[in-house]
Amino acid sequence: MQYCEKCKVHVRGLHAGCPLCQGPLTGEGETPNSVFPAHTYQAPRYHLLIRSMIFASIAAIVICATVNILLGGRRWWLFIAAAVACMWVCLYSVIRRRNNIPKNIIWLVFWLSLIAVLWDLFTGRRGWSIDYVIPAICVLAMIAMAAIAIILHLHIEEYMIYVLLDGLFGIVPLLFLTLGWVRIPLPSILCVAASILSLAALLSFQGEALFSELRRRLHL
Numbered sequence: 001m002q003y004c005e006k007c008k009v010h011v012r013g014l015h016a017g018c019p020l021c022q023g024p025l026t027g028e029g030e031t032p033n034s035v036f037p038a039h040t041y042q043a044p045r046y047h048l049l050i051r052s053m054i055f056a057s058i059a060a061i062v063i064c065a066t067v068n069i070l071l072g073g074r075r076w077w078l079f080i081a082a083a084v085a086c087m088w089v090c091l092y093s094v095i096r097r098r099n100n101i102p103k104n105i106i107w108l109v110f111w112l113s114l115i116a117v118l119w120d121l122f123t124g125r126r127g128w129s130i131d132y133v134i135p136a137i138c139v140l141a142m143i144a145m146a147a148i149a150i151i152l153h154l155h156i157e158e159y160m161i162y163v164l165l166d167g168l169f170g171i172v173p174l175l176f177l178t179l180g181w182v183r184i185p186l187p188s189i190l191c192v193a194a195s196i197l198s199l200a201a202l203l204s205f206q207g208e209a210l211f212s213e214l215r216r217r218l219h220l
Contacts, residue, residue: 002027053091057084079123086115101148102162109141109169130176131184135191138170142198160210163202170195 002011002025004018011018011025018025061084064077090111097104113134120129145166149159173188182188202210 057088060084082119082122086119089115101152102145102154102159105141105144105148106162106165106169109137109166112137113169127181127183130173130181130188132187134176135170135173135187138166138173138191139194141166142170142194160202160206161213163198164210167195167199167202170198 002013002015003009004011004021004023004025006023007018007020009018009020015025017023061077061081064080068075068077090108093107093111094104097107113129116129116133116137120126120133142163145159145163148154170191173182174192176182177185177188177192
């Protein structure tokens with residue numbers, strides 16, 4: 001520890017002069033310890049899981065492609081690769097928006113519906129995506145939204161915009177029915193009915209809060 005004869009004080013650390021009078025110091029200084037602890041980066045726990053899943057996905061595609069080439073026949077391994085790609089699109093959406101579950105549900109509705117339609121188109125256009133998948137996804141999303149709001153005790157302002165969007169998504173099958181694209185109408189009719197009831201409940205019980213939130217977000 002250094003010492004200042006003029007100020008009669010001991011000075012910790014290593015200084016060229018006294019911090020008070022700028023005079024000379026006697027004694028040997030000591031290297032000061034850092035006030036803040038050293039930061040060591042720790043990768044999130046899920047990084048190892050993600051890397052393992054990436055390796056498993058690549059391995060599955062390579063193995064399927066190898067078996068397909070050896071046995072011959074149609075290129076069915078492309079469907080495996082497409083399924084893996086769809087899984088990663090959905091997983092990316094979940095991880096990116098993991099802190100906002102209602103928003104996550106809306107994006108999953110969008111991605112799963114898009115993937116189902118594209119898959120249907122590339123596998124013969126049988127119409128199962130419009131007949132079954134999209135109505136089922138929308139209804140399940142509405143149920144999941146309500147369940148999560150109850151379980152997590154969310155405030156209505158936190159999720160009602162997403163409930164509104166989900167309800168509007170659910171009315172999309174009505175467009176399919178009008179255009180005659182649906183071969184089996186029952187799932188679409190049930191989805192439209194559930195969407196209308198969901199929107200009616202939102203407007204009836206939380207209409208003022210909904211319009212207030214819309215004005216706030218749209219700066220009206």
